[in-house]
Amino acid sequence: MKLRMKKLATCLFLLTAAATPAFAQLRLTITEGVTDPIPIAVVPFARAVPADGGLDVAEVIQRDLESTGRFKGMPRNDMVFKPTTAAEVDAPGWKQQHNDYVVVGRVSALADGQVRIDAELVNVLTGQRVSGPYSVAPASNLRSGAHRIADALYEKIIGVKGAFATRIAYVSVDGKPPTQRYELYVADSDGANRVRILASPLPIMSPAWSPDGEWLAYVSFERRVSAIYVQHRRSGKKTMVSARAGINGAPSYSPDGKKLAITLSGSNGNLDIYLLELATGELKRLTDDPGIDTEAVMAPDGTVYFTSDRSGAPQIYRLSPGSNERPKRVTFTGSYNARPRISPDGKQLAMLTLDQGSYRIAIQDLANGAVQVLSKGRQEESPSFAPNGAMLIFAGRERGQGVLQTVSVDGQVSARLDADAGEVREPVWGPFLPSTIQP
Amino acid sequence: MTIKKLVSIPALLATLALLSGCPSKKPDVPPAPPAPTTDTTGVEDPNATVGDTDATAGPPGELLSKRIVYFDFDRSDIRADSQSIVAAHAAYLAKNPAQKVRLEGHADERGSREYNIGLGERRGQAVRRALALQGVAETQLSTVSYGEERPAAAGSDEQAYGLNRRVEIVYLK
Numbered sequence: 033m034k035l036r037m038k039k040l041a042t043c044l045f046l047l048t049a050a051a052t053p054a055f056a057q058l059r060l061t062i063t064e065g066v067t068d069p070i071p072i073a074v075v076p077f078a079r080a081v082p083a084d085g086g087l088d089v090a091e092v093i094q095r096d097l098e099s100t101g102r103f104k105g106m107p108r109n110d111m112v113f114k115p116t117t118a119a120e121v122d123a124p125g126w127k128q129q130h131n132d133y134v135v136v137g138r139v140s141a142l143a144d145g146q147v148r149i150d151a152e153l154v155n156v157l158t159g160q161r162v163s164g165p166y167s168v169a170p171a172s173n174l175r176s177g178a179h180r181i182a183d184a185l186y187e188k189i190i191g192v193k194g195a196f197a198t199r200i201a202y203v204s205v206d207g208k209p210p211t212q213r214y215e216l217y218v219a220d221s222d223g224a225n226r227v228r229i230l231a232s233p234l235p236i237m238s239p240a241w242s243p244d245g246e247w248l249a250y251v252s253f254e255r256r257v258s259a260i261y262v263q264h265r266r267s268g269k270k271t272m273v274s275a276r277a278g279i280n281g282a283p284s285y286s287p288d289g290k291k292l293a294i295t296l297s298g299s300n301g302n303l304d305i306y307l308l309e310l311a312t313g314e315l316k317r318l319t320d321d322p323g324i325d326t327e328a329v330m331a332p333d334g335t336v337y338f339t340s341d342r343s344g345a346p347q348i349y350r351l352s353p354g355s356n357e358r359p360k361r362v363t364f365t366g367s368y369n370a371r372p373r374i375s376p377d378g379k380q381l382a383m384l385t386l387d388q389g390s391y392r393i394a395i396q397d398l399a400n401g402a403v404q405v406l407s408k409g410r411q412e413e414s415p416s417f418a419p420n421g422a423m424l425i426f427a428g429r430e431r432g433q434g435v436l437q438t439v440s441v442d443g444q445v446s447a448r449l450d451a452d453a454g455e456v457r458e459p460v461w462g463p464f465l466p467s468t469i470q471p
Numbered sequence: 472m473t474i475k476k477l478v479s480i481p482a483l484l485a486t487l488a489l490l491s492g493c494p495s496k497k498p499d500v501p502p503a504p505p506a507p508t509t510d511t512t513g514v515e516d517p518n519a520t521v522g523d524t525d526a527t528a529g530p531p532g533e534l535l536s537k538r539i540v541y542f543d544f545d546r547s548d549i550r551a552d553s554q555s556i557v558a559a560h561a562a563y564l565a566k567n568p569a570q571k572v573r574l575e576g577h578a579d580e581r582g583s584r585e586y587n588i589g590l591g592e593r594r595g596q597a598v599r600r601a602l603a604l605q606g607v608a609e610t611q612l613s614t615v616s617y618g619e620e621r622p623a624a625a626g627s628d629e630q631a632y633g634l635n636r637r638v639e640i641v642y643l644k
Contacts, residue, residue: 208625209621209622209623209624209625210621210622210623212621234621235617235620235621237584237585237618237620238584238585253615253617253620256573256615257615258588258615258616277613278592278614279588279589279592279616281585281588282585282588295585295588295589297589297592299613299614300596301592301593301595301596301599301614303588303589303592324586324589324590324593326585326586326588326589327583327585327586339583339585339586341586341589346582346583346586368582370582370583370586371583371584371585371586384582384583386582391581391582411580411581411627413582413583413584414583414584429627432625432626432627458584
């Protein structure tokens with residue numbers, strides 16, 4: 033890639049929330065981007081009135097691309113012509129206006145309440161025209177179709193699949209201690225389409241996605257003690273899967289979605305890692321150590337990474353569930369490393385690390401052990417990889433309030449998702465959604 | 472990134488793959504004991520229903536009315552200034568064997584949430600052991616850890632942290 037990426041420590045763009053703010057929205061702000069973002073013109077798409085419900089598809093696509101910090105959209109007022117097909121695009125003219133790419137497209141109504149979006153990408157430097165992608169989405173959620181187009185455009189230009197048509201889950205907390213209200217939400221990755229999954233006067237924590245994105249596991253204290261639940265995202269059907277004596281915590285799905293790695297303490301208070309078979313309830317103990325063993329996560333190959341303070345302070349360890357080998361310590365940089373998460377390709381470890389007196393998000397190359405601290409705050413936590421492995425979402429603090437933040441895994445691009453009410457925390461990025469997009 | 476580095480990463484990966492493929496050593500830890508429960512349906516704690524407590528409930532008295540034990544940073548040992556409070560509750564509970572208490576452990580907000588659940592549990596267990604050593608029956612005692620999830624005080628300063636690192640002794644109805 034020919035991008036000359038240098039840090040820019042100031043705010044580049046402010047992207048305001050989309051229409052229909054019937055409830056508290058998350059608002060995205062790029063706090064650090066590349067100095068030389070790719071200039072792109074996303075021309076307003078030909079509309080399908082009234083099937084498109086008034087949604088500005090091009091605007092959604094432009095915001096998605098800009099949210100990565102790697103693109104700069106052309107202001108519409110500067111567009112002399114507004115073509116809707118690649119054939120109409122006068123490449124030299126757009127080039128003269130300092131664009132590298134032009135995106136044009138059309139929205140059309142299909143039968144059965146479906147809407148189709150067709151997009152075309154023109155590289156104005158080479159004159160190359162790429163027809164497609166197109167996506168089909170229900171009129172009721174045309175935004176998802178727009179996100180899929182953005183995913184495909186991002187891949188055509190950057191070479192990595194975009195993660196815009198994905199969801200995040202997070203916990204929101206309102207009120208002052210000791211009377212707080214806890215809620216679990218699912219939203220699109222840009223914060224839109226927020227849906228409340230659960231509300232409770234007692235803590236909700238540690239949400240985790242199933243690999244198919246249909247279920248959420250979490251810990252709820254609604255019975256005053258901890259219990260682990262799995263809940264179907266669409267139907268809301270909720271099942272308690274572990275409410276044993278002591279701690280029931282830190283659920284995380286296996287790559288096949290059939291098991292949960294969980295933390296149990298029993299009544300003697302010794303936290304260890306277990307594997308819970310969801311269909312049978314069968315439990316297999318994975319660790320047996322008097323220290324705190326918790327926050328297990330399974331890598332794509334089934335290796336289990338977890339936090340343990342068996343050495344006196346929390347560090348990351350790994351074990352293979354099939355083997356009887358002792359867990360091996362993975363982290364050796366710093367006095368506090370916790371909450372491991374593994375990249376989708378299994379090559380990188382994200383974690384919470386104590387860095388110069390502050391709790392920050394770091395990434396470790398599992399092959400060579402190199403550690404890079406990615407964030408700059410004082411009290412950050414809960415890193416979670418985007419399904420394309422390019423970004424991490426995590427919780428930070430802004431003026432004493434919990435906010436969600438994202439950072440690219442190379443540390444170059446940072447953004448903040450502010451909630452306009454209450455505190456948000458424990459973000460977890462869901463998987464890629466089943467695709468209906470055509471390349 | 473240099474070409475050299477690009478070559479060395481796959482080489483390292485291959486080495487790792489070889490290592491993990493080696494025959495495993497015999498374990499020097501005993502096989503896993505059964506899960507810490509006999510319960511298969513899930514629910515075990517009969518006290519675990521909402522509404523079983525009254526925050527103000529508990530025996531009266533200068534020491535007994537103090538039902539919060541505070542802890543130092545990263546510590547789970549009961550401080551000297553809290554020993555008399557724990558002793559007073561131990562004496563009362565030993566004399567009233569039908570009375571049950573739940574020991575609710577908490578941590579301050581720094582660090583990882585689930586790890587802090589572990590730290591809160593350690594504190595709850597420390598109070599539980601102290602009470603048991605002073606004659607309280609195990610059946611009178613249960614623990615729960617809320618980690619950093621239910622702070623007593625808002626704020627990100629030493630004063631708030633000190634108020635939040637605590638075990639609350641909750642008298643059950």
